[in-house]
Amino acid sequence: MIFEAKDLKIYYRTKKGFVKAVDRISLTVKKGETVGLVGESGCGKSTLGQGLLKILPPKTFYGGSMKIEGEELISFSENKMREIRGKKIGMIFQDPMTSLNPIMRIEKLFYETLKTHEPEITEEEARERTAKVLEKVGIEPERMQEYSFQFSGGMRQRVMIALALVLNPILVIADEPTTSLDVIVQAQIMELLNELRQEYEMSMILITHDLGVVAEMADKICVMYAGQIVEEAINEKIYYEPKHPYTKLLLKSIPNTNIDDLELNYIPGSPPDLLKPPRGCRFAPRCPYKMEICETQEPKTFAVDNTHVKCWLYSEVKK
Template sequence: MFFEAKNLKIYYKTKKGFVKAVDNISLNIEKGQTVGLVGESGCGKSTFGQGLLKILPPTTYYDGSVKIENQELINLTEDKMRKIRGKKIGMIFQDPMTSLNPVMKIEKLFYETLKTHEPEITKEEARKRTAKVLEKVGIEPERMKEYSFQFSGGMRQRVMIALTLVLNPILVIADEPTTSLDVIVQAQIMKLLNELRKEYDMSMILITHDLGVVAEMADKICVMYGGHIVEEAKSEDLYYKPKHPYTKLLLQSIPNTNINDLDLKYIYGSPPDLSNPPIGCRFVDRCPYKKEICKLKEPPVVEVDESKVKCWLYSEVKQ
């Protein structure tokens, strides 16, 4: 197995106790596969992505297993994790303006990144590799002499992508890579990411709110709610044959361009408090199909038509 997270728990320690941001998640990724991670704000998507790199606050509690190419990550020391970050697992953050150092020229950002993982590299070699990867993302190599604030939002995101790819990681986590960009630039960035993923033969975890973004890019989509993955399915199956009530409502809430159906649909209620989540199903208070058992016991993960669903509605299928 290329990548495997098994029974992963990531809890934030607070004065009131633990916030169960990621609670007992299991996920497999094949080599070269793109997995979309979608859901409402606060469901644990970004925590999952950043938790894989262990870049969360030092008081964060981890449990379970995360393996990449059979190497366990959860119990690694900070020194060993530094060798994993960037080299094996790269990350593209939401806002490039806060991720790129504004007082360092682009050239120096790349040199320091390369020097950290390849101490023997010379400045000339680093410059050549920087120029090559910048060309891949559509930026003229001459611009490496400039600062990040001299670039537009879309160009800064291209620099972030190039900075991630310069070390040739085997897995890239793209956390809302188009959030701060306009629609036209969003499409360009997503197309670029898809092309580079194929060219570099890397796997990708695409974290987003936008179901339209993952529709064309992801091979598999995982829907998160309240710290759980409530549905995992092939992209086509998820859009045309959704199983979990939350997935169905999430798809219905996408604005419809059909002139005969202009009513805006939404999901009633609010997400659960993850410092004190419900005993049973996390979606029970908002679910139109809830049963008595949903309030009393956490639902099992059931396989239905090649999809995995965490819901009591399908418990009889398993039996």
């Protein structure tokens, strides 16, 4: 197992209390596997991705366990985490314009990244490594002398992908890598990511709210709601046999291109306040199938037809 999280908690400290952005989740990623993390905005996807690298605000609380190749990240100091970031876990951020330093040439960005983890590397060796990885993502090596603001949105995202891959990490976290791009460029970036994942034999956590994106790339999909994983299954199971009411409604809300069915579906209500989440099921206030137990007791995770689902509707199935 490349990565494993168990009973993981990532809470933000505020004056009013803890915001339970990620609350007691368990997640595994195998070698070469792509895990899709989907859900509405504010459900904790990006917090989880950044939390795995421990790059959240200093007072953030971490609990439970998260391991990379058996090493426990929760107990690591900041200096130890710097060795992990980039070298073992790479990150592709959703907004390359604010993630790339606009006053540094592309070559310098790569050189600093390589020098941090490989102090003995020379400028010439770093330049060669940079040229090779830029070619992999479709950027001419000559452009490494330019600044990030001289690139288009799609090209900047390619630079971000190259930066994440230059140290050949075993796990890459792609946090909404196509959010700010148009549809054509989105398709190109996702195809590129898929090709590079196979070539480098790396594992990936793909964070997105776009169910169409994970349909093409993910081997396994985890559906998040209000800081928890409510359903986990292989790609086909999620799309053709969804179990959790939230997953069903999420899929139903995808716009239909069939001209005979122009009705737009949505999920009524809003996600709960994670300062004071509901006592029972967090989706109960919006769920059309809720029962009395849903409002008083938090559901357990039940195994149903190779799907793990956090819902009381399946309590009898387990029995």
